[in-house]
Amino acid sequence: MADWNLSPNLALNQEVAGRRAAGEDIVHLGFGEARLPAFGPLAERLTAGARRNAYGPVAGGADVREAVAGYFTRRRLPTHPDQVVTAPGSKPLLMAVNHAVPGDVLLPRPCWNTYAPQAVLAGKRAFGVPIPAECGGVPDPAALRETLLATRRQGHDPRTVVITLPDNPTGTLAPPRLVREICALAEEEDLLIVSDEIYRDIVHDPGTPVLSPAEVAPHRTVVTNGLSKTLALGGWRIGVARFPEGPWGDRIRTAVLSVASEVWSTLAGPMQEVAAYAFAEPPAVRARLAACRRLHGAVARDVHRIVVAAGASCRPPTGGFYVYPDFGPCRDRLAAAGVRDSPSLQRHLLDAFGVMVLAGHHLGDDERALRFKAATSMLYGDTAEQQEEALAAADPLRVPHVSAVLERLEETFAKLTAR
Ligand SMILES: Cc1ncc(COP(=O)(O)O)c(C=O)c1O
Secondary structure, rough: OOOOOOOHHHHHHHHHHHHHOOOOOEEEEEOEEEOOOOHHHHHHHHHHHHHHOOOOEEEEEOOHHHHHHHHHHHHOOOOOOHHHHEEEOOOHHHHHHHHHHHOEEEEEOOOOHHHHHHHHOOOOEEEEEEEOOOOOOOOOOOHHHHHHHHHHHHOOOEEEEEEOOOOOOOOOOOOOOHHHHHHHHHHHHOOOOEOOOOOOHHHHOOOOOOOHHHHHHHEEEEHHHHHHHHOOHHHHEEEEEOOOHHHHHHHHHHHHHHHHHHOOOOOHHHHHHHHHHHHOOHHHHHHHHHHHHHHHHHHHHHOOOHHHHHEOOOOOOEEOEEEEEEEHHHHHHHHHOOOOOOHHHHHHHHHHEEEEEEHHHHHHOOOOOOOOEEOOOHHHHOHHHHHHHHHHOOOHHHHHHHHHHHHHHHHHHHHHHHO
């Protein structure tokens, strides 16, 4: 590793906190957090779990693994509790999979900023493969084949492909057709698929079909998920993984448990209590998820409208809480303000307009492109009351504090690209 840097999104988050403390008024779209309060019944489970203070089993207790197995089974992925491992977040599980599986890693480009550094920390190479025009989260299948062949010719050994359903950073969900194509290629080339489904329950339109590669290629797909995004519990650190049935899955799971036992030992007891409740999906949790999904969808669609009106091209968001605009069509106008690449675009938005975004090069994208990620979930308000108000509203775009910040963004992007 050449550098030891904080992950760019966490570094930006700290920069914003510092600037705000110094009195700057910043619209922060640079951090992928579901800015919503912890749901009351979850906080009650946390308190109820306070006395779970013993070290539990490394994979998690039987109650939580059963609940998680039920969660997957209800999503057409029949699962035995022994296939489930819980952890303090899905990040450590993804890292443990990197350690457990040999070979290099293929990633969609752009993708979440942690996949590539994790692969490098595990001594691997990570290769970005362009995403298709219609969505992110999966490599374009033809480009994936080309990259596989090219990297093998160069002596590399790609054995894993990571996909994100729905995607961070594009806020889109790959359609079943593309998932099947990736699975077919993985079968042909004997790749492990790591399917990061942490945004799975935030598909905006509940009628949209979600196909997990674990349904198509069950023996070669590891699925990760968690409660950080769907239930806005990032700081509680609850992640889960589902390993394939069969000898390959058993080997990977055993290796992941070995890493887990040496690094984090077990998911914190009180969090297991929360996870057992949440993954069982009682009606209160389902209703909360539905409200979150509505809010994320409404605000992401409005920010999409704003950036497109300003001249950007942008895939319409269908899941999660991000948009990933491309201001390439406005390149000449932006050049007049000294904006020529994604770092200068990020800097200009912050310095001239007080809007923080995460530039595309942090996500593996071409630095010369004028693309960035905007986390639209940061627009629901600064206090728990404001956020609950946005969540409860029939039309969140009409809630005064939400409409005010959206108006500020509309003005910002209109000015950014004004002739
Ligand atoms: C695609 C993706 N996967 C995983 C994570 C990490 O989640 P966790 O909080 O479970 O470690 C994030 C969080 O930003 C994410 O965007």
